[in-house]
Amino acid sequence: MAIFHMSVKAVSRSTGRSATGSAAYRSGEKIIDKRTGEIHDYTRKGGVEDAVLVLPDGSTWTPDRGELWNAAELSEKRKDACVAREYEVALPSELSPAERTRLAVDFAKDMANREGCAVDVAIHAPGRGGDSRNHHAHILRTTRKVEGEGLGAKLDTEKAGRNRKEDLAVMRERWAELVNERLQENGIEARIDHRSNAERGIEAEPTKHIGPTATAFERRTGQPSDKRLEHEQAVTDRLAAAKAQGEADRAIADANASILDLSTSLTAALSFRDQAQRQAEETRRQKADQAEREKADQVEREKASQVEPIETVQARLQATVARMRQLDIVLKHPPPPEPNQEIVELQAIDKYVSNWRGEQIKELGFGPEKRGLFGLAEKAHAKKRADIEKRAVELEKEMKGDGPVAREWRGKTWKRAEDAYGKEYDAWREERAAAMKEGNDLRKQYQDDKQRVDDHAAKLQADRQKAQERAVLAERLDRRVNPEKWAEIDRQKEAAKNDRSHGMSR
Numbered sequence: 001m002a003i004f005h006m007s008v009k010a011v012s013r014s015t016g017r018s019a020t021g022s023a024a025y026r027s028g029e030k031i032i033d034k035r036t037g038e039i040h041d042y043t044r045k046g047g048v049e050d051a052v053l054v055l056p057d058g059s060t061w062t063p064d065r066g067e068l069w070n071a072a073e074l075s076e077k078r079k080d081a082c083v084a085r086e087y088e089v090a091l092p093s094e095l096s097p098a099e100r101t102r103l104a105v106d107f108a109k110d111m112a113n114r115e116g117c118a119v120d121v122a123i124h125a126p127g128r129g130g131d132s133r134n135h136h137a138h139i140l141r142t143t144r145k146v147e148g149e150g151l152g153a154k155l156d157t158e159k160a161g162r163n164r165k166e167d168l169a170v171m172r173e174r175w176a177e178l179v180n181e182r183l184q185e186n187g188i189e190a191r192i193d194h195r196s197n198a199e200r201g202i203e204a205e206p207t208k209h210i211g212p213t214a215t216a217f218e219r220r221t222g223q224p225s226d227k228r229l230e231h232e233q234a235v236t237d238r239l240a241a242a243k244a245q246g247e248a249d250r251a252i253a254d255a256n257a258s259i260l261d262l263s264t265s266l267t268a269a270l271s272f273r274d275q276a277q278r279q280a281e282e283t284r285r286q287k288a289d290q291a292e293r294e295k296a297d298q299v300e301r302e303k304a305s306q307v308e309p310i311e312t313v314q315a316r317l318q319a320t321v322a323r324m325r326q327l328d329i330v331l332k333h334p335p336p337p338e339p340n341q342e343i344v345e346l347q348a349i350d351k352y353v354s355n356w357r358g359e360q361i362k363e364l365g366f367g368p369e370k371r372g373l374f375g376l377a378e379k380a381h382a383k384k385r386a387d388i389e390k391r392a393v394e395l396e397k398e399m400k401g402d403g404p405v406a407r408e409w410r411g412k413t414w415k416r417a418e419d420a421y422g423k424e425y426d427a428w429r430e431e432r433a434a435a436m437k438e439g440n441d442l443r444k445q446y447q448d449d450k451q452r453v454d455d456h457a458a459k460l461q462a463d464r465q466k467a468q469e470r471a472v473l474a475e476r477l478d479r480r481v482n483p484e485k486w487a488e489i490d491r492q493k494e495a496a497k498n499d500r501s502h503g504m505s506r
Contacts, residue, residue, distance in 0.1 A: 002092035002188075003090055003192060004194055006175055008168060013076075013083065019084040020066070022069075023084075026122040027051035029042065029051070031066040033070065033073060035070070035073045047124050050121075052105050052120075053065060054109050057109075063118075068142075069084070075144055075150075084140050085141050089136060090135070091135040092192075093133035099182065100123065104139065107139070111141060116146060116155065117145060118146050121139050144158075180192060233295060313456075317453060323438075335425060338421065353395055353399070357392045364381070
């Protein structure tokens with residue numbers, strides 16, 4: 001049946017995302033980011049049924065996908081700018097593919113005309129191994145208005161101070177209306193509602209999403225994930241508690257009703273009520289204890305069914321130790337040294353002058369001895385070479401001087417050095433943060449695996465101790481039953497001991 005689903009996500013640089021990368025992934029195309037030079041190539045991605053660009057009515061701009069989202073990136077200057085906003089919606093499986101595409105495009109056209117933005121619609125098929133009815137669309141919207149042959153001012157809904165909750169409520173309601181209109185047009189009885197169960201007055205347990213990681217685990221293994229088992233156990237516990245509460249409330253209600261029975265004395269009624277309350281409380285306690293025991297048993301059964309071989313745990317423990325050593329090396333790396341402006345400028349000038357000298361000498365050609373020059377030609381060649389060296393010295397002085405051109409050139413050189421250092425420092429800091437996060441996760445994994453290995457070793461030791469004790473007890477019992485056999489065994493042991501003693505004395 002048709003269901004309502006709409007989620008909204010911001011495509012923000014602060015989270016490392018870009019409009020070009022998001023658009024390329026959702027449309028299954030190749031887009032080159034002109035701002036960073038990064039190539040986003042998702043042409044081999046499957047599951048993209050259709051991708052459509054939608055602009056406001058009356059717009060004369062006809063960009064392709066790369067041009068549109070590069071314009072969105074270049075319009076923003078802040079390093080934490082929100083460059084796009086994405087709406088993910090569920091498409092009714094009851095509709096045909098053409099109708100699903102028309103529905104998503106109509107919603108995008110309504111959004112584009114109302115806000116004046118450009119919208120990129122990507123229709124995705126259900127994922128392999130998932131629910132075959134999970135048709136959905138990714139609707140990527142610009143945060144600026146389409147003006148002329150590009151993007152202009154910020155949308156009203158993107159300006160500071162907006163109540164985004166109210167804006168989202170409007171979008172949810174509009175999507176529900178459009179879906180229901182399309183279902184009715186196609187003669188389908190199913191309808192969707194954007195309101196929550198509480199807003200509709202429905203007392204129902206809300207569904208719970210277990211997340212993509214747990215879903216992927218269930219697809220691979222065919223077994224329920226820990227999150228699903230935890231959710232089902234929580235539901236079972238709530239139902240058991242509600243049942244116990246209901247029985248207790250009914251018992252108390254019956255006791256209270258008995259007070260009004262004129263055929264029974266007040267004292268008897270109160271006594272009956274108190275007894276019923278005690279019984280209800282005892283029943284509730286017993287049921288709670290039973291639910292707790294069943295929960296503990298379920299946890300033990302799950303652990304027993306998911307126990308890894310100790311060899312796997314030991315191998316992972318060794319790999320964890322090796323990886324933690326590598327991370328320690330990463331964390332010991334010092335930050336990149338800060339550049340010195342004077343040194344940077346001198347090095348840049350030296351490099352520039354050296355490159356200029358090399359180009360001039362290259363144009364002049366080989367020395368006289370190589371070119372077979374003699375006499376006046378040889379002197380002319382030497383003079384030109386001397387002029388080059390003289391001009392190189394002058395050029396170096398000019399670039400070190402206080403002239404406006406030299407100062408501007410040195411300023412740009414220092415700015416490039418600062419930018420390069422900033423990127424190098426950010427990369428060092430990100431690498432360090434990632435190493436610290438991975439190290440924290442690995443330490444927890446190490447502690448868990450180490451505990452399991454130690455418990456396994458302790459269990460083996462205990463089993464060996466018990467086996468030895470059982471062997472001693474069995475020998476004692478057998479000595480009582482077969483004294484002649486053990487007397488012979490003891491004589492043989494004593495004889496062997498004496499033989500060893502004699503051999504050592506000789």
